[in-house]
Structure formats: C-alpha cells, structure tokens
Amino acid sequence: MPFLSGNLGFERFSIEGFDSTEFTDEHIEQLTKNAAGNVETASEENVHVGFLGGAHLFDQEFDLGKNVINDAVHVGVRIDTNQIPSAIRKAWLEIELLGYAKDSPSGVPSKSQRKDAKEAVEQRCAVEAASGKYRKMQSFPMLWDCRQDLLYFGGTAGKASGYCIDLLERVFEIELRHMSAxxxxxxxxxxxxxxxxxxxxxxxxxxxxxxxxxxxxxxxxxxxxxxxxxxxxxxxxxxxxxxxxxxxxxxxxxxxxxxxxxxxxxxxxxxxxxxxxxxxxxxxxxxxxxxxxxxxxxxxxxxxxxxxxxxxxxxxxxxxxxxxxxxxxxxxxxxxxxxxxxxxxxxxxxxxxxxxxxxxxxxxxxxxxxxxxxxxxxxxxxxxxxxxxxx
Structure with missing residues (x-):
C-alpha cells in the first residue's frame, strides 16, 4: 500500500467525535465485522463498501500489530459494484426493438412493444448482474492518524471518497470533513x-x-x-x-x-x-x-x-x-x-x-x-x- 512504501497521493479529512485516544481490539472487531466481501453484491448497480486489511484486494485480516503503526491505523477500503455499462444496455435494447420491428407490419415497434423491450432489458440486466459478470472492485488505501485526528485517503475527493467516508462515519460514529484550502x-x-x-x-x-x-x-x-x-x-x-x-x-x-x-x-x-x-x-x-x-x-x-x-x-x-x-x-x-x-x-x-x-x-x-x-x-x-x- 502506498502509505507504507512508494510515492504518495492523498486527500485529507479531519475527524471529529472519535472518543478514544488509540485504536483498540474493539475497533479491530468493527473493521473485521465490516470487511470487504462479507456482503455479496448481486443486484444490479448495487454498491458494497468494506474495509481491507491493507495487504491486497482480498485481505480480510485485521490486527493491532499489523494495522496500527505509530499511532496511525493503516487499512484499505474496497468498493464493489455491479453496474451494466450503458453502451451494453443500449445495445440490448436496440436488439429487442429490432426483433419487434421485424414482426410489425409498419416496421416500427408500437408503444407497448417499446415498453416490453425495456422490461426485457431490465430483466436481462438483473440476471447478468447476479452472475457477477460485471462486478468491479476498486480499492483505496487509508491512513487514520489518531494523533492528529486526520484521515489520509489515498485517492481524490469524489464519489469513491464519499463511499469511504460514509462507511467510516457509520461504523465508528464519527464525523469527517474534507480539508480543502x-x-x-x-x-x-x-x-x-x-x-x-x-x-x-x-x-x-x-x-x-x-x-x-x-x-x-x-x-x-x-x-x-x-x-x-x-x-x-x-x-x-x-x-x-x-x-x-x-x-x-x-x-x-x-x-x-x-x-x-x-x-x-x-x-x-x-x-x-x-x-x-x-x-x-x-x-x-x-x-x-x-x-x-x-x-x-x-x-x-x-x-x-x-x-x-x-x-x-x-x-x-x-x-x-x-x-x-x-x-x-x-x-x-x-x-x-x-x-x-x-x-x-x-x-x-x-x-x-x-x-x-x-x-x-x-x-x-x-x-x-x-x-x-x-x-x-x-x-x-x-x-x-x-x-x-x-x-
């Protein structure tokens, strides 16, 4: 993970509401309970966010000796998504509409046929999402500095950081604020x-x-x-x-x-x-x-x-x-x-x-x-x- 080796890149967030002055076994238990992969992401466009132990994309092991370094907690966050690409959804819809058009005397699908085509695409998307074929995993390193009440997020401020911040705030009942200029x-x-x-x-x-x-x-x-x-x-x-x-x-x-x-x-x-x-x-x-x-x-x-x-x-x-x-x-x-x-x-x-x-x-x-x-x-x-x- 970049915080422990190599070049660094991060956004910073202030942390408020964390009552403890150090990380304990109780906090490690919370990380483990909310580890990445504990909940399967099967439904279409569902997003699941969980913690990583910091070693690799599938690391679910957390330990004080491993994750707490110099009054800072080094972990990762993984974001799992099932999202059918819009280009593929559009292609499936065109295929459905083309089939209806061939059977239509006018060569154009009716309003009800267009509705049926959209429903067919939605059903196909649900099946494909459940198969895991379009599942995507992204991981981001994090360094939680207990000494300075700062979170270093190894990515840019945006949608991904929002998911990670929501997870931290929910699990540890804290409040984070982006440290912009x-x-x-x-x-x-x-x-x-x-x-x-x-x-x-x-x-x-x-x-x-x-x-x-x-x-x-x-x-x-x-x-x-x-x-x-x-x-x-x-x-x-x-x-x-x-x-x-x-x-x-x-x-x-x-x-x-x-x-x-x-x-x-x-x-x-x-x-x-x-x-x-x-x-x-x-x-x-x-x-x-x-x-x-x-x-x-x-x-x-x-x-x-x-x-x-x-x-x-x-x-x-x-x-x-x-x-x-x-x-x-x-x-x-x-x-x-x-x-x-x-x-x-x-x-x-x-x-x-x-x-x-x-x-x-x-x-x-x-x-x-x-x-x-x-x-x-x-x-x-x-x-x-x-x-x-x-x-």
Missing part, C-alpha cells in the same frame, strides 16, 4: 481569532485584462474560500521570483521551496482555456509568464520542499489541497522504517499547511495590499519587458 483557511482563522477578517476576503484580481468576482471552477454550493489556494500558489510564485526561496513558518522553522516539474493554469473566466507546462522549472519558461500575465492563475503545481533536513517532492492541487506524486527523499543508508515513514507523512502534511498559514496571515493583514500591488506590478513589468523585446 478553504477549510484550512477557516480553521487557521478560528485558531488565530481572525474569523471576521477571513470572512471579508474576496477574490483578488491581478491583471486589468482579466477582472472577475468568482472563478469558473468555484463550487456554488460551498461558502468556503477555496480560491485562496489559487492565490496562494501565485503569491508563492511571486515570492520565489523576487529574491526568496525560503519561508519562516509559525513554529519558527524554515522551509526551502521550489516550484518544479509541472504547472497547470486556467483562465478564471473560462475564456482563454487551460495550460499545462511540464519542465524542470516550469515557472521560468516564457509560456508560464505569458499565461499569468494574460490572467490565468495556477490550479496545480509541482513543489520541492526542504524542512528540518527532509526533502519532499510533490504536486499540490490549489483548491482541494490534494497531494499527488509525493516522494520522501532519503539519505544514503538511512535507517528508515514504517514508523519513520508515518512521521514523514505528518511532516509533509504539516509543512504544506504551515506554508499556507503564512499566506493566510498576510491575506487578512494590511500587508496584503502591499503584496497584492507587488504581484500586479510584477506582472505588469513582465508585460512591458516583453513589449520592449518584441519591439
């Missing part, structure tokens, strides 16, 4: 007594040619300021381009930062499309400069972070703060076991959040006006420099 910002504001200032934050515009009050990808059903994740990446880019490659964090530690490997940008109005740049240092390329000068803002970027002697390479998604392709660098012959790896994951998670906290502190303070103007001037100066070169 907006959630992290709100939590920081609450802890820093800056709630009113954070609530006053509106979308910032950086170039006169692209003025907006919302982003085309904003979640209209959410009041969270996830747009701060996009602003954070642009602010960080500006910081790195103007003489600093390090940030001092709230705990007085320092993180060295580089934007590397990949950069995705998009027009906030949806008018000028998207752009993805792959290079060792993508922000140094002319097309990256031209993209932000035209009003595009970052949605995803590769980062190299060095903090407390540990280097991480990762890709950070701006709005969700999802992490993918994360690599923990090790020194030659370093003694590094699974306990150390769990600690390294904690350090990575904490470092990303603390970097964002530095931006949040700036964003709700008077200093933001200065930094905002600085970014605007930086983009304008780039534009003027390009015009001089073109002339």
């Amino acid at each position: 907006g959630t992290i910002a709100k939590n920081w504001a609450t802890a820093s007594d800056k709630v009113a200032e954070m609530d006053d934050c509106m979308h910032a515009n950086f170039v006169d040619s692209c003025v907006f009050n919302s982003l085309i990808w904003d979640n209209e059903h959410s009041q969270l300021p996830d747009f701060l994740g996009n602003e954070f990446l642009l602010w960080l880019w500006w910081k790195l381009e103007n003489g600093t490659d390090a940030l001092t964090l709230a705990d007085d530690s320092e993180v060295t930062v580089m934007m590397t490997k990949t950069l995705s940008l998009e027009c906030p109005l949806g008018e000028n499309g998207k752009e993805t740049i792959s290079a060792e240092f993508p922000t140094s390329l002319a097309e990256a400069t031209e993209a932000i000068r035209s009003g595009k803002i970052p949605r995803k970027t590769g980062l190299t972070l060095i903090r407390e002697g540990r280097q991480f390479d990762l890709v950070l998604q701006a709005e969700t703060f999802g992490i993918s392709g994360a690599k923990i660098h090790l020194d030659e012959e370093e003694d590094f076991d699974v306990n150390d790896r769990i600690d390294a994951i904690r350090t990575l998670s904490e470092t990303v959040d603390l970097m964002f906290h530095v931006f949040c502190e700036c964003r709700v303070s008077e200093r933001w006006n200065e930094d905002h103007e600085g970014i605007r001037d930086w983009l304008t100066s780039q534009h003027k420099a390009k015009q001089r070169v073109a002339a």
